[in-house]
Amino acid sequence: MRRFSLMAMAVAMLASGCTMAPKYERPAAPVSASFPADGVYATQPGAGDGGARSAHGVAAADIGWRDFFVDARLQRLIDIALKNNRDLRVAMLNVQAAQAQYRIARSGLFxxxxxxxxxxxxxxxxxxxxxxxxxxxxxxxxxxxxxxxDLFGRVQSLKDQALAKYFATAYARKAAEISLVSQVAAQYLQVLQADDLLAVTRQTLKSASDSYGIVKLQFDHGAASELDLSQARTVMESAAANLQAQERARAQDVNALVLLLGEPMPDDLPGGMPLDGQKLLADIPAGLPSDLLLRRPDIMETEQNLLAANANIGAARAAFFxxxxxxxxxxxxxxxxxxxxxxxxxxxxxxxxxxxPIFEGGQNLANLDLANIEKKIEVAQYEKAVQSAFRDVADGLAARGTYDQQIAALERDTAAQQRRLELSALRYRQGVDSYLGVLTAQQDLYAAQQILIVARTQRLANLVSLYQALGGGWIERTGDVPRAVDARDGDSPSRG
The missing domain is CATH 2.20.200.10 (Outer membrane efflux proteins (OEP))
Known part of the structure; x- marks a missing residue:
């Protein structure tokens, strides 16, 4: 029965001059038609909120990374990474290898x-x-x-399979480049976070050391207890230990950044902006989930793999003839x-x-079954890629809708903790309270300052991730004509 249906398919194929591959239909996207809009998603940054720069409604895929990141130091680092990163170099070589495989498969038609x-x-x-x-x-x-x-399209199907694999590899390279831009930016933000944490810790250490000196002087003159002296020393030593840990963490953050760059950190880098001066675009429109199908290279990669599996079915069917x-x-x-x-x-x-073929021990039937199973696997992979992309954007939108309010609250809390420390120190000097109140206020202020710095970093990192999730990071400047995914490896072959 299967051989009869294949024979009928062959007659139709010969009449139309096509391969025996099934007609391709893109699987339906297994996600909602729009991104969430209620609850934490309801409050999104608007154009120019808080003096921030605006994307002016331009989609992420059309915003160049030089326009998304305005820090000249970061721009230089991204430019260096795009030229030297070894993972990106391997991805580019994989494109060239896939292109050669395509030419090999195409040569069978002549x-x-x-x-x-x-x-x-x-x-x-x-x-x-x-x-x-x-x-x-x-x-x-x-x-x-x-x-x-090639009457039955076997060689043509193998050529189509190789071409789809070639494009899949090219889209994988594009995804790798977009990811590299995001990784360099995120790691740069980690270094800036380490700088701010070190500044706060040094300030806290100095304040604690000054306080310890005052309390020790009072202790030496009998005006303070040994308990007060021990409590003052606790804050100072804790800050000293944190300083060493944070200096170690910063050095490791720089090492991670150097690995992404693919070369030692240059000495002639331009000056950079502080963490709270990055001014990333915060109002990039999310669009619709269906837009991701054409903007996310990882989704397009999985679809090309699906097309390759579809073409492989045509080759497996042609083996019966x-x-x-x-x-x-x-x-x-x-x-x-x-x-x-x-x-x-x-x-x-x-x-x-x-x-x-008369008798092959079931090999051709098994090959056809395998080709159909592999296509089902690629369908599942495609659907998973769409779902993962939907989640990436939804997570980014959820965070973008809450970070501004969170940071505003943390800034108020830090200001209140600073005032509390000033009042506690005043009450201690006047003999109203013990030194425990000053100690607690110092520790709480230090913790609040660190939490605020981390939250600011997370907000910026989320904006970077959302920019990547929406397909941004491929072009250098807004308004540039997007490059072909295989632009550096010669002209893309046609699908003819």
């Missing part, structure tokens, strides 16, 4: 032609030779040709070297052949 020259010498026993010619020579020069006539090949040669043949090009030395051969 006849193979080769020039050949040969000479052979043989000896025949005298009692078996004619006219006692025991030694014979044969010289030949000519052209040999071979060609598989005859394979027709033609070989031939034309040239000259002579028993002497000097007679190769004389009149009457022309020689030619023509040998068509047809091979019909």
């Amino acid at each position: 006849p193979a032609l080769a020039a050949q020259g040969s000479q052979s010498k043989s000896r025949t026993p005298a009692d078996m030779s004619l006219l006692n010619h025991t030694i014979s020579n044969t010289y030949s020069v000519g052209l040999n040709a071979s060609w598989e006539i 005859p394979s027709i090949s033609v070989t031939g040669s034309f040239g000259t043949l002579s028993p002497t070297l000097g007679g190769l090009f004389k009149a009457g030395s022309a020689a030619w051969s023509f040998a068509p052949a047809i091979t019909l």
